[in-house]
Amino acid sequence: MTMKAATASFAVSCLASSGKGVKALQRETELNRFLADVEKRALRIAEISIRDRDEALDLVQDAMIRLARSYADRPADEWTPLFYRILQNRIRDWQRRQSVRNRVMVWFGRSDEDNDYDPVAAAPDPAGRTPEQALETREAMATLEEALGELPARQREAFMLRNFEGLDVAGTALAMGCGEGSVKTHYSRAVHKLREILGEHWQ
Amino acid sequence: MKESIDKQADEALVERARDLFDESVAGLDAETRSRLNQSRQQAVAEIGRGRPVWIRWSPVFGATAAAVVAVVLLTGTPPMDLAEAPASASDLDLLLDEESLEMLEDLEFYSWIELEESAGPEGPENHVG
Numbered sequence: 134m135t136m137k138a139a140t141a142s143f144a145v146s147c148l149a150s151s152g153k154g155v156k157a158l159q160r161e162t163e164l165n166r167f168l169a170d171v172e173k174r175a176l177r178i179a180e181i182s183i184r185d186r187d188e189a190l191d192l193v194q195d196a197m198i199r200l201a202r203s204y205a206d207r208p209a210d211e212w213t214p215l216f217y218r219i220l221q222n223r224i225r226d227w228q229r230r231q232s233v234r235n236r237v238m239v240w241f242g243r244s245d246e247d248n249d250y251d252p253v254a255a256a257p258d259p260a261g262r263t264p265e266q267a268l269e270t271r272e273a274m275a276t277l278e279e280a281l282g283e284l285p286a287r288q289r290e291a292f293m294l295r296n297f298e299g300l301d302v303a304g305t306a307l308a309m310g311c312g313e314g315s316v317k318t319h320y321s322r323a324v325h326k327l328r329e330i331l332g333e334h335w336q
Numbered sequence: 337m338k339e340s341i342d343k344q345a346d347e348a349l350v351e352r353a354r355d356l357f358d359e360s361v362a363g364l365d366a367e368t369r370s371r372l373n374q375s376r377q378q379a380v381a382e383i384g385r386g387r388p389v390w391i392r393w394s395p396v397f398g399a400t401a402a403a404v405v406a407v408v409l410l411t412g413t414p415p416m417d418l419a420e421a422p423a424s425a426s427d428l429d430l431l432l433d434e435e436s437l438e439m440l441e442d443l444e445f446y447s448w449i450e451l452e453e454s455a456g457p458e459g460p461e462n463h464v465g
Contacts, residue, residue, distance in 0.1 A: 161380055168376045173361045176372060190371055197379035205383040274356045296350055297357045322345050331349070 164205055167212050168197055171298075173218055178293045181278050182224045182286075183231070192227060196220040213300065217308035221290055228286070280330040284323055287311075291319035292327070 159328045172193060179189035196219040204215050281289050287309070295316070305320075311330045 149370045157383075161383060164383065165376060165380050168379060169373075172372045172376060173364055173369070174357075176364070176368070177357065177361050186368065190368070190375070193372070194375035194378070197375055198382050201379040202385050216385055220352050270356065273352075277353055277356055292353075296354055324349060327353070328345060328349055 157162075160205055163209055164201060164212075167209065168200075171213065171216060172197070174298055175216070178297055179224055181281055181293065182289065183227055184278075184282070188227065192220065192223040195223050200313060212302040213298070214307035217294060217298065217300070218310060219312075221308060225286070276331065277327075280327050283330055284326055287315075288319045288323035288326065291316050292323035295320050 144161075175196070176189055176193050179192050180186050183189055183192070196216055198216060199219045200212065200216050204212065207215065283293070284292070290309055291305060294300045295302075295309055300308060302313045302316050307318045309319075
């Protein structure tokens with residue numbers, strides 16, 4: 134190989150590798166934007182499910198890392214259902230562990246003091262409202278969270294993914310790992326049950 | 337008629353729930369936002385790290401295998417006889433062996449012997465004095 138040919142080959146190789154770098158950088162930027170867009174809603178959804186903000190933050194972080202490690206190269210429009218699939222699995226695992234922990238605590242005659250969750254106290258103050266309005270909003274949200282807590286887990290998942298995250302039926306089915314028919318059934322039952330619990334006056 | 341009222345009530349509930357949820361998201365405190373931001377940065381730094389090693393290196397393995405196959409197909413023979421490989425693992429072992437290093441230190445001595453042999457009876461020692 135002549136010197137010129139070697140130089141040309143090296144230049145082509147450099148261009149190829151720099152092209153790869155630009156692509157990876159673009160992917161990083163896209164994923165960062167996606168996570169920034171979804172993280173706050175994801176946190177609140179996790180928090181409503183497990184009623185503990187610190188634990189919810191950990192679960193959201195786990196889900197973010199898992200998505201980045203395993204699915205960053207998937208098309209960006211698949212990220213939302215994939216992310217929520219991972220998050221819902223984390224939430225279910227956490228609830229199972231918590232359930233076992235609570236049973237053990239009961240067995241040893243101890244109550245779980247950490248479980249005294251006060252949604253009104255934990256709810257943040259929305260900006261630009263009078264204290265009365267803020268209190269009213271917090272109380273309404275706390276009532277809603279309590280009502281959501283009374284739903285079976287699958288109904289709550291369907292309601293929050295469809296209504297809070299805005300996923301369509303297909304995306305919710307992917308996130309929940311079930312069929313679209315099941316999503317429709319869970320969602321419909323969730324709305325019906327919430328109306329029963331909250332009553333007409335809540336609206 | 338009742339179905340229509342039910343549907344309206346459902347829609348009202350859903351809308352109210354969504355508004356409340358959105359307000360609670362908008363009202364997240366600075367500390368929580370900061371922690372989310374840190375988690376996101378950490379996640380982005382982890383892109384692609386979860387894949388098994390063989391998948392991460394598969395393009396390299398694939399390219400190497402393709403190159404070997406191409407050479408074999410073009411020349412009709414393997415690119416190199418393994419017996420003639422210039423630096424195998426055993427060669428490296430020999431090079432890194434302590435005895436080999438001692439031999440390298442004695443190079444000056446072996447050089448002297450060679451010089452003496454090539455000089456024959458009138459070798460270097462005969463020139464002494």
